[in-house]
Amino acid sequence: MEQKEIMIRLKGITKAFPQKKGTLEVLHGIDLDIEKGEIFGIIGLSGAGKSTLVRCINLLERPTEGQVFLDGQELTCLSEKDLRQARRSMGMIFQQFHLLMQRTAMENVCFPMEIAGVKKAEAREKAKELLELVGLGDRMESYPSQLSGGQKQRVAIARALATNPKILLCDEATSALDPNTTAGVLELLKDINKRLGITIVVITHEMKVIQEICNRVAIISEGKIAEMGSVQEIFRAPKTQIGQELVFHEGSNREAYAGKLPYCYRVVFKGGISNEPVLGRMMIDCNGVANILAGNTRNIDGEVFGQMILQFPEEEALRKKMIQYLKDQGVEVEEVAYV
Numbered sequence: 001m002e003q004k005e006i007m008i009r010l011k012g013i014t015k016a017f018p019q020k021k022g023t024l025e026v027l028h029g030i031d032l033d034i035e036k037g038e039i040f041g042i043i044g045l046s047g048a049g050k051s052t053l054v055r056c057i058n059l060l061e062r063p064t065e066g067q068v069f070l071d072g073q074e075l076t077c078l079s080e081k082d083l084r085q086a087r088r089s090m091g092m093i094f095q096q097f098h099l100l101m102q103r104t105a106m107e108n109v110c111f112p113m114e115i116a117g118v119k120k121a122e123a124r125e126k127a128k129e130l131l132e133l134v135g136l137g138d139r140m141e142s143y144p145s146q147l148s149g150g151q152k153q154r155v156a157i158a159r160a161l162a163t164n165p166k167i168l169l170c171d172e173a174t175s176a177l178d179p180n181t182t183a184g185v186l187e188l189l190k191d192i193n194k195r196l197g198i199t200i201v202v203i204t205h206e207m208k209v210i211q212e213i214c215n216r217v218a219i220i221s222e223g224k225i226a227e228m229g230s231v232q233e234i235f236r237a238p239k240t241q242i243g244q245e246l247v248f249h250e251g252s253n254r255e256a257y258a259g260k261l262p263y264c265y266r267v268v269f270k271g272g273i274s275n276e277p278v279l280g281r282m283m284i285d286c287n288g289v290a291n292i293l294a295g296n297t298r299n300i301d302g303e304v305f306g307q308m309i310l311q312f313p314e315e316e317a318l319r320k321k322m323i324q325y326l327k328d329q330g331v332e333v334e335e336v337a338y339v
C-alpha cells in the first residue's frame, strides 16, 4: 500500500484556559494526522473547539499538553525565535480577513515579505504573481474598503501564500460570504491545492463546505474527535449522533422530518437521485409506499451522491422488507434516530 506522508501530526493535544476559578479544558487529548497535499476538514458546532485546535497547529495558542509536528519537525519544542521562522511555513486566513485597511491589496500581500526581509522589488514581483493567481490582477492598487468580501478574502489568500507556506489554515474563511462568493473562494482553494500542492486545513461549521472541497474530515465535539474519515464515508453513513446531525440537516428540509415523524430513514444513492427508479421498483415489488420528505444531490470528492429522507410504512414486516430491498440494491439506509 502507498505510504502517505504526514504534513501535520498532532499528538495528545490538550488545551486548558485559566478561569477565575480553576481552568476550562477545551481540547481533551486530540490525535490527528493530516497528509501532505490533502484538503482536510475540521467541522463541529459552535464552541466545539475548532478555532482553538487550529490555533494550536500554528501555536498561536500553546497547547497545555501534547506535541505538534509540521512536516516531521516538532514545533512544540521550538524557541519563540525558531517558531517565528517556522510560522512562515504556515499561512492562515480568517472569517474577517484581517487586512490592513490603510494599505492597498499589493501592500497587504507585500507585508509578510517585508517582515521576512524580502527586497521590495522582489516582494512586489511575487505579490503581483499571487494577486494574479487569485484573480485580482486588475485590483492591485485597490484598498480593502474598495473591494467586496470575496475579493478581500482573495487578497488574504494571496497574503497567506506570500511566504511560500507548506500549509494553509482556513478558519471559517467563507462564513461571512454569500453562497456564490463562497463557491468561488472554495474553487480557488481547490485550485491552489492542486497547482501549488499546498496542504489545506479547512475549519468550518458547514458540512457543504467540507463536501465541496475536502478529501477527509474530522468531526469535533466537546473538544474531542467524535468521528474521522473520508468525506464520502461520513456522508454515506455517519456513525455518531453529531455526525448525523451535521450531515442530515445539511441542505435538506429539516422541518420536513423534524416533526417527530415515526419510521423516518435517510437513504443514500451513489449516482445521485437520478437512481430514483430503485425507489419505484421497491414500492412495486414490495407493494408498499414510502413518502419522500426531502432529497438532494451532492458532488463529493468527484462522485455524485443523492440523499433522501423517506418515511416508511408503520407495519413492521413490510417496512423491514422495503428497507432490505434497498440495501440489496446497494443503497445505504439508516434510521433518522434522533428526530
Ligand SMILES: Nc1ncnc2c1ncn2[C@@H]1O[C@H](COP(=O)(O)OP(=O)(O)OP(=O)(O)O)[C@@H](O)[C@H]1O
Binding pocket: 017, 018, 024, 026, 044, 045, 046, 047, 048, 049, 050, 051, 052, 053, 205
Ligand atoms: N482565550 C480563551 N480564553 C478562555 N476560553 C476560551 C478562549 N478561547 C476559546 N475559549 C473557549 O473555548 C471553547 C471553544 O472555543 P472555540 O472558539 O475553539 O470553538 P469553535 O468550535 O471554534 O466555535 P466557534 O465556531 O463558535 O468559534 C469555548 O467555550 C470558548 O469560550
